[in-house]
Amino acid sequence: MVLDQLLSERMVKTGLVGLIAGLAVYWLMHWRKTRKFPPGPLSLPIIGHFYLFKSTLLHEQIYEWTKKYGPVVSVAVGPFKFVMVNDIDTVQEVLVKKSTDFANRISSYSSDLFTDGGKDIALGQYGPTWRLHRKIASKALRQYMQGEDLEKRVHIALEKGIDTLKTEKEPFDPALHITSIVFNIICALCFGESYEFEDPEFRTIIDVEDSINEKLQSGLFLEDFIPLLRYFPTKNFQQFSVLVNELKAFMKKKFDEHKYSFDEGNIRDFTDHLIQARKEAEEEGKEDILEQLTETHLIQTLLDIFQAGIDTTRLTLRFALFHMAQYPNIQEKVHKEINEAVSGGRLPGMADRVNLGYTEAVLHESMRLAPVAPTGLPHVATCATKIGDYEIPKGTMVLINFWALHHDPHQWDEVEKFKPERFLSEGNKLGPKPESWLPFSAGRRVCLGETVAKPELYLIFAGLMQRFTVKFPDGVIPDLTPKGGMIVLYPPDHKLIFEDRSLKS
Structure with a gap:
């Protein structure tokens, strides 16, 4: 028995030594192959850097690592390795100087499940099809969401929302409003439609959208890197598939309704504009263009605009309202x-924007402190290239740490302080955009809706501030630490008084 125990202990020790030696050899060989790759902490096989992650959010953890490894850090999450860029100079190199x-x-x-094989704009691969759809979408947004058209649409929705908010007599979470x-x-x-607050279709689609975001926040699906599971999917992925198909079915229903009622002499909205683009290509006999304007492509473009127009805007506004309650x-x-x-009881309009510099600066400061998309969507190298002196192989995933840009003490004084004045110039006017403020990204993959989102956020926020004073209930000491992860940051759940x-008087 004693001999067996000694042999067993010796085998365990030998095995551990062998494992450690094997890991050391693996790491050394990997390091020699990638010694010109951006630096980062020691990555272990299979688990990557999971063993180093603290309770902080990933983008905050990686920003901490820049103190040791510099502004460009390589990170492994499980079997996936990527590069995170954390300061404005290298971000400008990636997004602007080397945007292609x-x-x-x-x-x-x-x-691919979500985008029908990459047929959308947000996740579509860079190329002719992507450029065509972005051009069509940009033209439609300019036509239907600028100036008086934008102001009219916002004011109609805002007045309806204000009426609903006025019915709340007790403290409540304003998220759904x-x-x-x-x-x-x-x-x-x-x-070209509007929904009542209690409309079941509105509630259903928002529940689906929220559930999809929750699934994406949990990280990578096992099916993404274990092909066998695609034939025997996990329960998590099955639920994700059902949600995605439900959202796409809603988009197809709306698209089909427009297709059957389409009138070339009366282009009503964004969906009609997409249908018109395809009909023009049909009339001109452009077969190559038609292949890029299939119904699936058009519905995916519609879905992109719909999702992007809802998620970031509503989260940004919720953060801003909480900040107002926190700083009376x-x-x-x-x-x-x-x-x-x-004056005159009317809602603030686009013509008032020049005189509401402080109001818009408050909104910008809220977006600085709480960027709702802290790392944006991942970029991928189209070719072998460099970031600074580091070699970046083709196909490498590169993320931009916008949260780090917005919290860089080299770019912002009193970085954790809510300080709208930092966005103002002389005369209390909104000043030029600070270089390290990039909530909409930059370069070729800059947010498609930036030119719409900025004035839309201004109109909604200014309108709500004109009509309401927002407060936390008496005795509440709010913790506004964001929830979520790298993909989306959510405001915490708090009740407000409007x-x-x-x-x-």
């Missing part, structure tokens, strides 16, 4: 500015 080198997106089993306002704006753009002195300055600039300012 990093213009591709990742392609995975789950993303804000979502309803944003949902009606994007539905007016895409479908700043909210009071916003109220004062709106009172002086906007005081109707029109009732004040």
Whole structure:
């Protein structure tokens, strides 16, 4: 028995020594192959850097590593390795100076399910089809969501939302109310429709959208790197598939309704614009263009605009409202500015924007402190290239740490302080955009809806601030630490009180 125990202990020790030696050899060989690759902590086989992650969010953890490894850090999450860029100089190199080198997106089993094989704009591969759809979508957004058209759509949805908010007499979480306002704006753009707050279709689609985001936040699906599971999918992936198909079915239903009622002499909205683009290609006999404008492509483009128009806008507004409740002195300055600039009881419009610099600066500061897409969508190298002196092989995934840009003490003084003045120039006017403020990214893959999102956010936020004072319930000490992960940051769940300012003497 004693001899067996000694032999057993010796075998365990020998095995451990062998394992450690094997890992050391693996790491040394891997390091020699990639010694010109960006640096990062020691990555273990299979688990990558999981053993080093703390309780902080991944983008914050990686930013901490820049203190040791510099602004460009290589990271392994399980079997996947990527590069994270964390300061404005290298971000400008990746997104602007070498924008074509990093213009591709990742392609995975789950993303192909969502995009019907990459037929959308957000995750589509850089090339002729992507450029065509982006051009069509950009033209439609300029036509239907600028100037008076944008203001009209926002004001209609905002007035309906304000009426609903006024019915709440007790503290409540405003998430669904804000979502309803944003949902009606994007539905007016895409479908020429509006939904009531209690409409079951509105509630269903938002539940689906929220559930999809929750699934994506959990990280990579096992099916993405274990092909066998695609034939025997996990319960998590089965649920994801059902949700995705439900959302795509909603888009197809709306597209089909427009297709059957389409009138070339009366282009009503974004969906009609997409249908018209295909009909023009048919009339001109452009077969190569028609192959890029299939119904699946068009529905995917519609889905891109719909999702992007809802998610980032509603989350940004929720953060801004919580910040106003947290800083009542700043909210009071916003109220004062709106009172002086906007008269007659009308909602703030685009013409008032020049006189509401502090109000918009508050919104920008909220977006700095709480970027709702902290790393944006992944970029992929289209060719072998470099970031600084580091070699980046073709196909390498590169992420931009926008959260790090917005919290860089070399770019922002008093980085954790809510300080709208940092965005103002002389005369309390909104100043030039700071270089390290990039909530919409930059370069070739810059957010398609940036030119719409900025004025839309301004109109909604200014309108809500004109009509309400927002407060936390008495005795509540709020913790505004964001939830979520690299893909999306969510505001915490808090109840607010909306005081109707029109009732004040």
